[in-house]
Amino acid sequence: MSTSFFQDMLGEIAERGRSLLERSAVVPAISRVGWWNTAKSADIAELSHALLSGRGEASGVAIAKQVLDLYSGLSPEDRTAFFGLLARDFAPDPERVRAAWAEYDASQSPASLHALLRAVEPPRQELFRRLNLAPGGTRALVAMRQALLAEADNQQEFASVADDLEHLFYSWFNRGFLMMQRIAWSTPADILERIIRYEAVHTIQGWDDLRRRVQPPDRRCYAFFHPSLIDEPLIFVEVALTRETPHSIQEVLADERETLPPERATTAVFYSISNCQPGLRGISFGNFLIKQVVEDLCRDIPSLKTFVTLSPVPGFGRWLGRVAENPDAAGLPGFDPSRLSALQRPSWHKDPEVAAELRPIVLGLAAAYFLRVKSGKGQPMDPVARFHLGNGARLERLNWLGDTSPKGLRESAGLMVNYLYDLGTIEAHHEAFANQGVVAASGPVQRQLRDFAAGILEGRVAV
């Protein structure tokens, strides 16, 4: 009998996270209770207004459930119409905003400031909070934002609605509410299946490939979960335990390789990190996840000294294309881009001669790409670089032919890089990067750029 307390609590958590539809299919008996039946209307607009009104206070859970049930059955057109409703009818009332401002302007009191805040906050934020009363509400709202974002390109006004959801999610998905879980071969299959589906960096080729990434003692995978989305990973990271910083993804993902006993590992390599929920776009989990994993690994495996990534350079290929057309884009006066044309040949990387010629040029350009080239906002152009540098990591090494998959060749010219998470300098690097845009890079990488630039000037390189 006495197991019931936490067993039930776990059950409750699971239940809450379950999607509304499943639940309503499974438990129709619930309608015996009167207030699940109060809907006199099947009109989603009417019910949404009711949810914000007095009726919503009495029967919020039931009405929220009805709204989400109706929502899940909307045709694409009706859904777009509903989003329009949210954008217009549940926006702040300009008259009320103006009146609140006037009051504040006159009194400058805390109360009037508070009233102004309430007037400016879009009513749909409260609507969303009330929709969350329904079982499965969080899951439904995350999906709703995904749909809103997909339509926001065409319908600018939807962006505000998506922003309001983002503001809510930023609060609800606070790191303090997340649970980090190790993903292993003993993890429930439905969750593993999602890992296969969500992997965004190095595609998982099926169950055998997945197993190679989560079962060996020198491979780890960790994910964040939220109590209201219990079986949905939010983000996950894959880690290899090694004795050296790897040069290529091929050696990490090899089918046949010797397993390293974890207690002999010195290095933890983060070789893939994937966000899973498009509906949570803009809520950043990666920084927290990496640091939590470092912390946990430190505790479990005292022999670990080095925490490093093996990362793609997804913007590099496109940038090289631009440089090929317009060499000035590289910021390297005197650089002759004609030799880059070898990159167009199929399977160029398998021709040792071609590869040997390209190597210094590509690595030199890569050093420039990371250290010199900036986006409009003064940041590195590469999104992965922005992420890790923003976390306080340091660009440690450029790996020639680190990823020879078609995608790797196309997007990164085969290049992979290591970012080093050095615990003693993370904060200083983060601040220098955030405040002055300083890109932390190892001596060798800096030298690569210097030598390359000098080489161009001296005519040694590629001219």
Add this chain to the structure above:
Amino acid sequence: MSTSFFQDMLGEIAERGRSLLERSAVVPAISRVGWWNTAKSADIAELSHALLSGRGEASGVAIAKQVLDLYSGLSPEDRTAFFGLLARDFAPDPERVRAAWAEYDASQSPASLHALLRAVEPPRQELFRRLNLAPGGTRALVAMRQALLAEADNQQEFASVADDLEHLFYSWFNRGFLMMQRIAWSTPADILERIIRYEAVHTIQGWDDLRRRVQPPDRRCYAFFHPSLIDEPLIFVEVALTRETPHSIQEVLADERETLPPERATTAVFYSISNCQPGLRGISFGNFLIKQVVEDLCRDIPSLKTFVTLSPVPGFGRWLGRVAENPDAAGLPGFDPSRLSALQRPSWHKDPEVAAELRPIVLGLAAAYFLRVKSGKGQPMDPVARFHLGNGARLERLNWLGDTSPKGLRESAGLMVNYLYDLGTIEAHHEAFANQGVVAASGPVQRQLRDFAAGILEGRVAV
């Protein structure tokens, strides 16, 4: 091996909820990881500002932990000073608010509205969200609001700070995130101990008394929990399963009584409901809890037909005192209050003659108290009445000598009442009450008032 996934998840949930201090005592090993050690300052103000700055982005979890650690060690004076800091230094910047208004006023665009919203939102809201990054953060913030509220009487500016926390908690403690758990004799003792401590209506006299309320098959207790406060009930309700609506708390709490097999019960009596967390004052859980319990009981025990409370009337005693001094307060022209003086005699309720004389007068006045008398806001004066009527319940019956404990005699003149939760009419009652202030009452209660008023006019009553 394969149990680990959900076992760990449960562990994570438990861990997260644990108080910061316990944790830091238990796991000092964690400091081997560099970033737990980054504090170059022991100054809580400086660290709080750092938490909102770029450093907070890199090392949010660690800084949040340090701030909360420091907070927990503050002297009362230093804590007050810290609250002052929150009130002043983390309030919206009036210049920024004004500028944002000007921008909005000029353009009326969604972007400028959004910017205005950001300018008006107090920065301490973001500070609190970042403090929640730390393990045990939610618990610490709830305690912080409790302390703020305690000081807000003297320091008006603290009220705004407490309001900002309330706004956050309203979002974080959304019913969609709560878990209802049955509290039973097999519940962990530390949770049961809190139930004993938090019971606010009918004091639990110790472990034996507690056991009588949670162990027999015809007694139930349910509580809401939040995943981040896993062992802290937020609110709980005690329920008796019976065959009739009880007239007194004495019969419900009797030491010796026959147990009713649940499958024979027809009536669920909510005889006590207690909020547990002063730091969550203003966040209303009771309505949700009662309705969830009704739903669950409906499913488990199909024989149940009636859902009713046995409630105190905590404002009645004081009101009777006012009526005794100033009979007009009762709104009953012609009423002579002198007979009420019998209520001052010790143990008056044990004298059958006195009790018989008082009975019609007190019940009549009670009917008036519920149905006629209004507070300044046009609502019933009794807080318990406001709660249940606001939930859509109906005042069903007045119970003479329903609570003869010293507290019951003092606060309610021994009166208890039943509020009926009739599933078919809850919503209509709620709306009539919310919109027009209509107090839903049964025919007998209405008649009691009519007859009493008529009796006074005709000289039949108490003159």
Add this chain to the structure above:
Amino acid sequence: MSTSFFQDMLGEIAERGRSLLERSAVVPAISRVGWWNTAKSADIAELSHALLSGRGEASGVAIAKQVLDLYSGLSPEDRTAFFGLLARDFAPDPERVRAAWAEYDASQSPASLHALLRAVEPPRQELFRRLNLAPGGTRALVAMRQALLAEADNQQEFASVADDLEHLFYSWFNRGFLMMQRIAWSTPADILERIIRYEAVHTIQGWDDLRRRVQPPDRRCYAFFHPSLIDEPLIFVEVALTRETPHSIQEVLADERETLPPERATTAVFYSISNCQPGLRGISFGNFLIKQVVEDLCRDIPSLKTFVTLSPVPGFGRWLGRVAENPDAAGLPGFDPSRLSALQRPSWHKDPEVAAELRPIVLGLAAAYFLRVKSGKGQPMDPVARFHLGNGARLERLNWLGDTSPKGLRESAGLMVNYLYDLGTIEAHHEAFANQGVVAASGPVQRQLRDFAAGILEGRVAV
């Protein structure tokens, strides 16, 4: 903090079941405690004797662990030698048996009977019980019996050792200690992988095929587990929920089919049941599992009325072969077996004419095979028939071309049958079968045999 009790208990259960080797790899720190280090010997024979001696009483857990560690590293030859040791050195002492008999023969007292029992019980039973003190002991002993059985064909004396383990397992794996668990798509992947591997009737073709058997709402899978082998299914059964008793495995396992909402199902079809642990051979779980599943399904899905199998007839093909050579084996005077030769043609079942001719002959012979033909022990020859009839089920229907897989055609001439579990007659059928060898069969099946036999006599059939 308070989750710890049952979370830890679950952890303990998981831990206990873990294999010894894994554990010793993971937790070497344990050796700091002196008594894990007491082995002065690496000789498994010496340690086995020590385990039964006084040392075993003081340090049983540690010595048991050492014995099992050593055992796991034995070469095949050394293992055989160790089994020989168990067979000889840990058998009852004939002198002691004789002396105990003499004592009992003289006194006939309960005490002397008890002493005789102790003398006759092989000391290796106590050795095995003490080996079970070690973490992972149960798992190791089950594996040991599997190895013993594999060698028992050549080494007759090993059979007694295996018998002693069986006697222990019969007690340890008592149904009262087993836990039935539903296997679903949310089951940990390592357990699902074992389901794929252990399926013995209709091979699971990989993860997609598995998913088709466990994920749709009208498909179920249940397994028995033991607390000491927490992640090892002992036996599992696959169930299809339908509206009619199916005629073929093809319709059950079809890739594309319409899913039936469970609440509309009337029939539960047990279409595969597989034992998983060769080391537990002889311990029967199937009867308990089927009946437990029936009970659980009854409770969950009130619309279910019929519980039936779709079973192979694995001995039928071989028996048909014998009949083809020697028609008398069928016990059907006058039967001409020459027409059976069509069964030899490849893909005969795809030729409608051939199939139509074979159909009455094969079905008639099948009826005879089930109802008339007996093994030496007077039981049906078919092992699956013996199992279900022994459970009290009734042979309900013969399904022509119920399994057209190569294996089905080869082993069962494509035949599948349904056994009906009719709750009202199970016990009577079981007793009639167990006591008088009566094969319960439906009217149609009995008629099939009668008509076929008559047809032969009248020359109507296949002559």
Add this chain to the structure above:
Amino acid sequence: MSTSFFQDMLGEIAERGRSLLERSAVVPAISRVGWWNTAKSADIAELSHALLSGRGEASGVAIAKQVLDLYSGLSPEDRTAFFGLLARDFAPDPERVRAAWAEYDASQSPASLHALLRAVEPPRQELFRRLNLAPGGTRALVAMRQALLAEADNQQEFASVADDLEHLFYSWFNRGFLMMQRIAWSTPADILERIIRYEAVHTIQGWDDLRRRVQPPDRRCYAFFHPSLIDEPLIFVEVALTRETPHSIQEVLADERETLPPERATTAVFYSISNCQPGLRGISFGNFLIKQVVEDLCRDIPSLKTFVTLSPVPGFGRWLGRVAENPDAAGLPGFDPSRLSALQRPSWHKDPEVAAELRPIVLGLAAAYFLRVKSGKGQPMDPVARFHLGNGARLERLNWLGDTSPKGLRESAGLMVNYLYDLGTIEAHHEAFANQGVVAASGPVQRQLRDFAAGILEGRVAV
């Protein structure tokens, strides 16, 4: 959804352990399934025979349930009659035993030995195994043995029945199946309540006293549980973490004392160990529990160096009484027992002069009691001494006035002793004790005896 696997498994474990009666009250719906209703008889004897017969094979779970249901309702007389039935009708058949012996005697084959074993094993062992098929069976059988033992004094034949259950329990409750759990303030209250009830050494005075023993960080309590008795501790031990070996139970159980941070503790003191299940008498758990706790504490608290008990001497008081009457019993020639009479005075221990005089005499006699005096079997007379010395511990110190409670003064003349578990010598001590009866004792204790004996001879002591 995906939590279900292990959540359900835990539920299954809990369910299985639940008592039969509770279960049948809760889930009557189960009877819809036919075979729960097969009992045509309410006669427990008839059903017990049926359970061992063919019917038992078909419907074992149901019949077992019926037998246990009937058993639980038997009057004391009928229960005694049922025990008589078990003793006589389910004993081995002497004719069958004789025939099996003849066969074995003739052939000496393994098969005939095996057949003899089966003939000698009482059929009630199989009956008990089948009764265990029912939910709650294990619990019911443990209670049945408790009842049998209670009646065995008057009915000698019941002892054999109890022995057969003991044999089964010895197998079922093998240490490999037990789970050690920490008992803490967060343990479910129903389990804590049992701890209060079962404490046999130093009575727990209620919930506050319990809390002092399980909540402070320098206090621990551990228990063994079995998966089929999930909420019933089998044995538990209470531990104090200290910096020195304590001299008295008063200092350990003091209401007010300073708490020691565990990481500063050097010594773990086992100050109370209690068996909980009279039905498991004779199955020894204590040795395993102490050693498991030592192991776990070693891992958790590296600073611990010393593992020691603070134990009562429950046979000492009675023995002193005998010595007072007959000084020769002490084996100390020349000892004059008259001074022992002071022990009869009420509150003698509070009189410093009396106490000072008694001290050397009582301590000297205690040394003799432990080191010289033997029971008939050549073992120490004190049961607690036999237990710890049998585990390989060493008698370390005699503590004058170590327990001044009435019970302590009465049973142990206020004496408490420490037994030291020295990991390096446990096995040697155990063997010397088991084989040669050597009592391991520290130098000081040995000297105390030597000096005392010499003192008597020299007339220095108490004459």
